[in-house]
Amino acid sequence: MTYKILTINPGSTSTKVGLFEGSNPIKVENLKHDSNELLQFNSVYEQFPFRKKAIMDFLNTNGIELKEIDAFAGRGGLLKPIPGGVYRVNTLMKRHLKYAKFGEHASNLGAILADELAKEAGDKPAFIVDPPVVDEMIEEARYSGMPENPRKSVFHALNQKAVARRYADSIGKKYNELNLVVAHLGGGITIGAHRKGRVIDVNDGLSGDGPFSPERSGGVPTLKLIELCYSGKYEPETMKRKAVGKGGLVAYLKTSDAIKIEEMIKQGDKKAETVYRAMAYQVAKEIGAYHVALSCETDAIIITGGLAHSEMLVSWIKERVESLAKIVVFPGEDELLALAEGSIKALNGEIEIMEYE
Numbered sequence: 113m114t115y116k117i118l119t120i121n122p123g124s125t126s127t128k129v130g131l132f133e134g135s136n137p138i139k140v141e142n143l144k145h146d147s148n149e150l151l152q153f154n155s156v157y158e159q160f161p162f163r164k165k166a167i168m169d170f171l172n173t174n175g176i177e178l179k180e181i182d183a184f185a186g187r188g189g190l191l192k193p194i195p196g197g198v199y200r201v202n203t204l205m206k207r208h209l210k211y212a213k214f215g216e217h218a219s220n221l222g223a224i225l226a227d228e229l230a231k232e233a234g235d236k237p238a239f240i241v242d243p244p245v246v247d248e249m250i251e252e253a254r255y256s257g258m259p260e261n262p263r264k265s266v267f268h269a270l271n272q273k274a275v276a277r278r279y280a281d282s283i284g285k286k287y288n289e290l291n292l293v294v295a296h297l298g299g300g301i302t303i304g305a306h307r308k309g310r311v312i313d314v315n316d317g318l319s320g321d322g323p324f325s326p327e328r329s330g331g332v333p334t335l336k337l338i339e340l341c342y343s344g345k346y347e348p349e350t351m352k353r354k355a356v357g358k359g360g361l362v363a364y365l366k367t368s369d370a371i372k373i374e375e376m377i378k379q380g381d382k383k384a385e386t387v388y389r390a391m392a393y394q395v396a397k398e399i400g401a402y403h404v405a406l407s408c409e410t411d412a413i414i415i416t417g418g419l420a421h422s423e424m425l426v427s428w429i430k431e432r433v434e435s436l437a438k439i440v441v442f443p444g445e446d447e448l449l450a451l452a453e454g455s456i457k458a459l460n461g462e463i464e465i466m467e468y469e
């Protein structure tokens with residue numbers, strides 16, 4: 113049977129929606145939300161009716177009826193650490209996401225929206241697939257050197273695993289036969305060591321870890337950071353925004369848009385070039401670190417995310433890491449397709465549907 117799946121990926125300023133029939137996209141759209149409109153909400157959960165209406169408008173405009181859809185899949189949010197896979201949306205999951213028990217993130221609405229629409233469609237199944245809290249780290253990777261502050265696995269799991277599987281398919285291998293370093297370069301940057309289908313180490317994209325990115329600081333000198341926190345100059349929220357949201361390229365260059373930055377570089381802006389080169393340098397160093405995490409037995413390095421569209425940035429990264437392993441570039445992300453494919457495998461019984469407990 114060919115299933116129809118509605119996939120939902122809520123981001124900070126948009127909700128990406130796609131209707132798939134099997135793996136074929138029938139209608140995919142990026143529903144942009146005015147940031148001023150989102151400002152009226154005090155929490156991610158409060159945005160629920162607003163985002164639901166945007167999805168219903170998308171369905172109505174395209175003549176899609178809820179009852180014709182077989183299953184609903186949302187990008188899962190910040191939950192407790194769990195292994196990768198397809199999870200049925202359940203009450204505990206929704207409670208953790210609603211009250212942001214493990215942190216606020218736009219993707220917390222994915223499961224909640226999928227579940228609501230699935231109920232309205234006549235009690236259809238609702239799933240999440242490879243949420244950002246997928247945790248398959250080996251024990252050594254959890255140590256930070258500060259026992260009360262261990263390293264955590266929070267990353268672009270859905271896209272990293274989707275492109276890793278896509279690459280494995282393309283060479284006629286299975287994901288769990290390969291060692292891959294996957295670098296997701298988007299608004300946030302996460303780089304993971306995938307050993308035979310398991311992400312044994314990765315930088316935490318939401319905690320100030322790893323390379324700086326268009327809107328995140330990445331790892332910074334710790335003692336100076338502590339001084340800044342206690343300087344009396346900044347509220348805790350301001351300091352958090354310096355790490356996630358207002359750090360990285362936007363802090364140095366007042367924009368997180370790499371296309372604009374490349375324009376600045378072409379106009380001769382030396383500061384823009386140095387900062388952009390520094391980001392490439394940090395990404396390359398991090399790729400090297402995860403190559404070592406794979407005992408230098410990496411089959412391929414995959415570069416993905418919006419910034420993988422940039423020939424300039426990718427060429428600077430390649431210069432430093434091309435002697436380590438074959439490099440493959442998958443620009444953009446395949447998150448909606450990954451949600452659809454995971455759900456179809458679950459419906460077909462090809463993979464186990466996991467329960468969030």
Ligand SMILES: Nc1ncnc2c1ncn2[C@@H]1O[C@H](COP(=O)(O)OP(=O)(O)OP(=O)(O)O)[C@@H](O)[C@H]1O
Pocket residue numbers: 123297298299300301326368369370371372417418419420421422423444445
């Ligand atoms: N053709 C391009 N050339 C250069 N940079 C690009 C291009 N297309 C997108 N980008 C850059 O990619 C970055 C955004 O990447 P992406 O769309 O993956 O981020 P996101 O989805 O907002 O966040 P995340 O990937 O962390 O979830 C921006 O800096 C954007 O300017």
Ligand SMILES: CCCC(=O)O
Pocket residue numbers: 217244266267268269300301302316317318
């Ligand atoms: C939420 C995990 C992915 C990211 O770093 O944004």
